[in-house]
Amino acid sequence: MVNRKLQSVAALESYRAKIAESQKNEYPVIYVCGGTPCLAKGSSAVAEAFKKEIESQGLACKIELRHKVTGCQGFCSKGPVVSFGNDIVYLEVKPEHVPEIIEKTVKNGQVIESLGYKDPQTKKRSASFQGIPFYAHQKGMILKGLREIDPFEIDDYIARGGYASLAKAFSIDPDKIIDMITESGLRGRGGGGFPAGTKWRSCRAIDSEVRYVLCNGDEGDPGAFMDRSIMEGNPHAVIEGMIVGAWAVGAHHGYAYIRDEYPLAVKVMKKAVEDATAMGLLGKNILGTGFDFDIKITRGGGAFVCGESSALMRSIEGKVGEPRAKYIRSVEKGLYDLPTVLNNVETWANVPLIINNGPQWYRETGTEGSPGTKVFSLAGKAVNTGLVEVPMGTTIRELVEKVGGGIRSGRMFKAVQTGGPSGGCIPESLADLPIDFDSLSKAGSMMGSGGIIVMDEATCMVDVAKYFISFLAEESCGKCTPCRDGLPRMKQILTDITEGRGKEGDIELLEELCDVLSYGALCGLGSSAPNPVLSTIKYFREEYEAHIRDRRCPAGVCRNLVTFHIDADACTGCTLCAKQCPQACITGERKKAHVIDQSRCIKCGVCRDVCKFDAVRVE
Amino acid sequence: MEKITIKINGKDIEAVKDQSVLEVARENGFAIPALCFHPEIETRAGSCRVCLVEVSQNGRTRLVTSCNYPVRKGLEVRTDTDLVRRIRKGVVELLLSRTPDSPVIQKLARENGIEKSRFFVDEGEHYRNRCIACSLCTQVCEEVVGVSAISMLDRGRDKAPGTPYLKPSQVCIGCGACAYACPTDAISMIDEGEVRKIWGREFKMVTCSVCGKPYIPEAQVDWIVKTTGKDRSFFDKCPDHR
Numbered sequence: 069m070v071n072r073k074l075q076s077v078a079a080l081e082s083y084r085a086k087i088a089e090s091q092k093n094e095y096p097v098i099y100v101c102g103g104t105p106c107l108a109k110g111s112s113a114v115a116e117a118f119k120k121e122i123e124s125q126g127l128a129c130k131i132e133l134r135h136k137v138t139g140c141q142g143f144c145s146k147g148p149v150v151s152f153g154n155d156i157v158y159l160e161v162k163p164e165h166v167p168e169i170i171e172k173t174v175k176n177g178q179v180i181e182s183l184g185y186k187d188p189q190t191k192k193r194s195a196s197f198q199g200i201p202f203y204a205h206q207k208g209m210i211l212k213g214l215r216e217i218d219p220f221e222i223d224d225y226i227a228r229g230g231y232a233s234l235a236k237a238f239s240i241d242p243d244k245i246i247d248m249i250t251e252s253g254l255r256g257r258g259g260g261g262f263p264a265g266t267k268w269r270s271c272r273a274i275d276s277e278v279r280y281v282l283c284n285g286d287e288g289d290p291g292a293f294m295d296r297s298i299m300e301g302n303p304h305a306v307i308e309g310m311i312v313g314a315w316a317v318g319a320h321h322g323y324a325y326i327r328d329e330y331p332l333a334v335k336v337m338k339k340a341v342e343d344a345t346a347m348g349l350l351g352k353n354i355l356g357t358g359f360d361f362d363i364k365i366t367r368g369g370g371a372f373v374c375g376e377s378s379a380l381m382r383s384i385e386g387k388v389g390e391p392r393a394k395y396i397r398s399v400e401k402g403l404y405d406l407p408t409v410l411n412n413v414e415t416w417a418n419v420p421l422i423i424n425n426g427p428q429w430y431r432e433t434g435t436e437g438s439p440g441t442k443v444f445s446l447a448g449k450a451v452n453t454g455l456v457e458v459p460m461g462t463t464i465r466e467l468v469e470k471v472g473g474g475i476r477s478g479r480m481f482k483a484v485q486t487g488g489p490s491g492g493c494i495p496e497s498l499a500d501l502p503i504d505f506d507s508l509s510k511a512g513s514m515m516g517s518g519g520i521i522v523m524d525e526a527t528c529m530v531d532v533a534k535y536f537i538s539f540l541a542e543e544s545c546g547k548c549t550p551c552r553d554g555l556p557r558m559k560q561i562l563t564d565i566t567e568g569r570g571k572e573g574d575i576e577l578l579e580e581l582c583d584v585l586s587y588g589a590l591c592g593l594g595s596s597a598p599n600p601v602l603s604t605i606k607y608f609r610e611e612y613e614a615h616i617r618d619r620r621c622p623a624g625v626c627r628n629l630v631t632f633h634i635d636a637d638a639c640t641g642c643t644l645c646a647k648q649c650p651q652a653c654i655t656g657e658r659k660k661a662h663v664i665d666q667s668r669c670i671k672c673g674v675c676r677d678v679c680k681f682d683a684v685r686v687e
Numbered sequence: 688m689e690k691i692t693i694k695i696n697g698k699d700i701e702a703v704k705d706q707s708v709l710e711v712a713r714e715n716g717f718a719i720p721a722l723c724f725h726p727e728i729e730t731r732a733g734s735c736r737v738c739l740v741e742v743s744q745n746g747r748t749r750l751v752t753s754c755n756y757p758v759r760k761g762l763e764v765r766t767d768t769d770l771v772r773r774i775r776k777g778v779v780e781l782l783l784s785r786t787p788d789s790p791v792i793q794k795l796a797r798e799n800g801i802e803k804s805r806f807f808v809d810e811g812e813h814y815r816n817r818c819i820a821c822s823l824c825t826q827v828c829e830e831v832v833g834v835s836a837i838s839m840l841d842r843g844r845d846k847a848p849g850t851p852y853l854k855p856s857q858v859c860i861g862c863g864a865c866a867y868a869c870p871t872d873a874i875s876m877i878d879e880g881e882v883r884k885i886w887g888r889e890f891k892m893v894t895c896s897v898c899g900k901p902y903i904p905e906a907q908v909d910w911i912v913k914t915t916g917k918d919r920s921f922f923d924k925c926p927d928h929r
Contacts, residue, residue: 371842373842388838388839392732392733393731393733393751393752393755393756395751395755395756395757396757541843541844542843543842543843544842544843544844545842545843545846546820546839546841546842546843546844546845546846547732547734547820547822547846548733548734548735548736549734549735549736549737549778549781549782549819550736550777550778550781552820552843552844552846553781553782553784553785553844554777554781555843556843556844557781557784557806557807560806560807561807577805580777581777583773583774583777584774584777584778584781587739587750587770587774588736588739588750588774588777588778589736590733590734590736590752
């Protein structure tokens, strides 16, 4: 094997210049999204079709395709996404579109509007990042790399300025690096929002020969996929951030803890670590500076709780992933009881940006208390869903209505759930709240790692609380009493309420239990577990009361509390519901109003979903 | 040993740095209830949450478990505030709903003003014994005995101590230290004649040559001889007749 080790910072720069030269192209580069959602929608076939078409036309030497499969390009609900490095982006691309794209867009620079985004209201089409609201309102500081880089190619990363911050960092005193991170105001993207600079400084200050730098890639919140996408799409940004962090705190060993349910992320990160090591960017004597640092990949054991810092460290040690009391913090006694800095994937990916551009530049984006951007996985009932990045301080409404394009099927926007199971629900009435660490906490939710679930009027908030509490009861490690025994009790009370067995006093009992968890639980997961319940009681108390007092579910979700019937005036007798009903309990003559046999109805809601005339009513 | 002064319920108390709040408090006559605390065990899992106290340090006040909170300079502890009582009561009520027939938990509940748990009592498999999943038994087995025959299995409310795959353990020496340490008497250990039954295994007992009473499992004698080098004949007589 050829020795590719870069012996110095100068060698890195000349290598960069060489690759950049070789990547110059006559034609625009074709970026086919290789994020997990697009792969599921067939982007591999699209990439294959491009390869074949380029070969058959003899264009291979002129187009840098290389199966140029990138990381997630964001617009997951409209995948497969194909873009061109300039402003053009096509959605829902199929292999049969490929010859036309090569002919028109690649060879002649023409835009094929029909492959662009169709605005549901104006019906206008646009195939430009600037013209598509989903993209136009974003700021892609972190995600830009995902859209342009082939994650399996370290050269691709280096060509686009990769590892420049590392080269720069080696010329700066470690304490000054920590000053830069502190001045930038970077806060932990994993949920807590703890200032990264403060954490690094505390770790550096501990007298110890060995320190560790860890990356938390155990993203477990339902509906969250930011960290997965970053690891899959731009692994070297994470690795570069970790090396800079290691240089700053004086660590020589690092671990990236990645959940095992993310096989692609594990594969990409492993390859990236191998490549960086082969290039002399990891390992002994990095870039000839005499600094040593290595990264090992640890696959998670499959428990949600292992995303909690002390449980994660136990898991790396090969022990059962259980949190411990953190009265002595992990910067002092972390992995193997040695000083440890643990930051999440997205936090590490921010570090190279800060070192390259300076803390002042970083502070220009975001808010005073929460600078920079935040990557969110926008999911739920919004028209457009996917991976998005907006400046901190963007309001919930901007995110849902502009980026997300509002609510699907014309329903009303009811609430957003932020922060995963430990987060809370924020009602539409507070949607003008800016999204930053402090505002969300004040509203009873939290930033969490960045999951945003949009809810419409057909969402029952008691049912939502029950969902999250059930999830947490299932994932509780069982070490401490409040979490282990409190969550199943909360789940039982919520189940009773949603099934029509709610009693007066249940809300107060829930609130009492929430206090026992908030104050009494051992780790952050237990103490934040009440948030879904407390926030829904705070903002939607009347919904709880309707379930308990009137045995009624206002959103029409809780089966035991609703009946479906057909409005005879609105029904056109199209027979669609009767055909779809799994119980075959809807009867009626063609072109005459239909009737549901209540004794056999299982309240599955299929009739309501298929009715084109809004004639099925839920009460 | 660095001596420091802390405050407990307003009183100045002298303590050694990094001692636990619980030990300092108890040594000085302040009562703090606890289930999973054992002075011989270093792990201090802080799992039962009964020993909660309120501490203030560096301008921050919060509830912590006193069994594993280290005393440092300037610490102020309050063992009996409204918040402490309220949250402890909640914890004990949850324990009572888990193990309603445990006399230890029943007594603790009465002391905290609880007549009956308001929570639904789980009649399923989890209600099979008095275990509060505090893991003290596994710590004794690992730290004190040194065999690690049992560990905590499963998670959430299914969490319980057990041998690997719930099969009779080959490393268990039948010493019963786990059963003696258990705060709620949840571990079944039955001595019948010359046989002890524990963790699904039967152990043959050594009989005292003086009184004829079976008093120690042979496997435990083997273990002690092996780890300490003590002469086997030492175990011919029970402690009462040595």
